[in-house]
Amino acid sequence: MRAEDLISTHPTAEAVTEALRRLPPPAPEKVDALRRRFTATQAPASSTAWPHFLEGARLKRDSRYADAPTSHRPVMGPALVMAKRAFRLAFQPFINEALRRQVEFNESILDALALIYEHQRVQARTQALWRQEVDKRLEQLAAESKKP
Numbered sequence: 001m002r003a004e005d006l007i008s009t010h011p012t013a014e015a016v017t018e019a020l021r022r023l024p025p026p027a028p029e030k031v032d033a034l035r036r037r038f039t040a041t042q043a044p045a046s047s048t049a050w051p052h053f054l055e056g057a058r059l060k061r062d063s064r065y066a067d068a069p070t071s072h073r074p075v076m077g078p079a080l081v082m083a084k085r086a087f088r089l090a091f092q093p094f095i096n097e098a099l100r101r102q103v104e105f106n107e108s109i110l111d112a113l114a115l116i117y118e119h120q121r122v123q124a125r126t127q128a129l130w131r132q133e134v135d136k137r138l139e140q141l142a143a144e145s146k147k148p
Contacts, residue, residue, distance in 0.1 A: 040129055051117045054110060061106040064099045 050058050069084035071077035
C-alpha cells in the first residue's frame with residue numbers, strides 16, 4: 001500500500017460528522033465497559049524508587065571521591081595512609097575538575113536507563129492488559145460461533 005492510497009478527500013469531514021450523528025447512541029453497559037477498559041490501561045504513578053539493578057550504580061556514580069585510604073602493611077601502613085590523605089587533600093580540587101564531566105555523564109546515563117526501564121514496565125503492563133482483552137474477545141467469539 002502506498003501513502004497516496006491512504007490520503008483521501010472523500011468522504012468529506014462534514015459527511016463523516018453527519019453519518020456519526022445518524023448513528024444510534026451506544027448502550028450504557030458498552031460505554032461503561034469501554035470506560036473500565038481505558039481506566040485499566042492508564043499508567044499508574046511511577047515509583048520514585050530507583051530500580052534495584054541501578055541502585056548500586058547510583059551510589060557509585062560520583063567517581064570524584066574515593067573511600068577512606070587504608071593499608072594492609074603493619075609497619076609502614078600508618079605512614080602510607082597519612083601520605084594518601086595528604087595527596088587527596090592537596091589534589092582534590094584537580095581530581096574533582098578532571099572527573100566532573102565523567103560524573104555528569106554517569107548521572108545522565110543512569111537517568112536514561114531508569115527512564116528506559118520505566119517505559120519498558122509501562123509497555124509490558126499495557127501489553128498484558130491488551131492480551132487479556134484479546135483473549136476475552138476470542139473466547140466470546142468462539143462461544144458465539146458454537147451457538148446454533
